[in-house]
Amino acid sequence: MANSQGALLVEAADSSNIKLVRALYDALSARDSHAVLKLVASDLEWWFHGPPSCQFLKLLLTGESSSSSSASTAADSFEFVPLSVVSFGSTVIAEGCDTARSVVWVHAWTVTDGIITQVREYFNTSLTVTKIGDSDSDSDSEIIPASSDSGNFPCVWQSSLSGLAGKSVPGLVLAI
Structure with missing residues (x-):
């Protein structure tokens, strides 16, 4: 009974x-x-992997998208529409694509006490999420290169849209 109550609390979170x-x-x-501003921490930690020309989220979150540069214009027109969203405790993974631009993206958000405190953004990158240790711990995630021997860690989620980029994309492993 206690396990089912704990599972319900985790599911609600x-x-x-x-x-x-x-x-x-x-x-x-x-x-x-x-x-x-109400949803993200004022000191949001942002980590990016992908081509510099695809830093649309950074431009939107920092307000830089209102300047007149061509990158800002692209950010103003970029729509982040997640096609899938899953949660693993404090980590929420969202994935989407923009087929017109031949880009796919994955965001790994960290939620702490009801506010978003971190985002790891992957553009044109295939992402595999693995679980290390206690899944209930709130310890910081560690990026492990895909070439590492991560075979001992269970895969809990994997990008499904990376093939829509129309090109070969690198693969990374995010350990939670």
């Missing part, structure tokens, strides 16, 4: 974290900076 991340995507789509 996962659901709450997914709702929070979905609310962020809604705010980004609406270009509602006030709503974004």
Whole structure:
């Protein structure tokens, strides 16, 4: 009985974290900076892997997209519409694509006490998420290169859209 109650609490937290991340995507789509500010920590930690020309999320989150550069114009027109969103405790993974630009993206959000504190963004990168140790711990995630011997760790999620980029993409492993 205690295990089922614990599972319900984890499921409720996962659901709450997914709702929070979905609310962020809604705010980004609406270009509602006030709503974004309520959802993310003022010291949001951002990590990016991909071509520098695809730093659309950074431009949107920092407000740099309002300048007149061509990168900012591209960021203004870029829509982050997640095609899948899953949660593993405090980590929420969202994946989407823009077939017109031949790009796929994965965001790994960290939610702490009801606010988004970290995002790891992967553009044109295949991502595999593995679980290391206690899944309930809130320890920081560690990036492990795909070439590492990660065979001992169970895969809990893998990118499904990377083939839509229309080109070969690197693969990374995110350990949670």
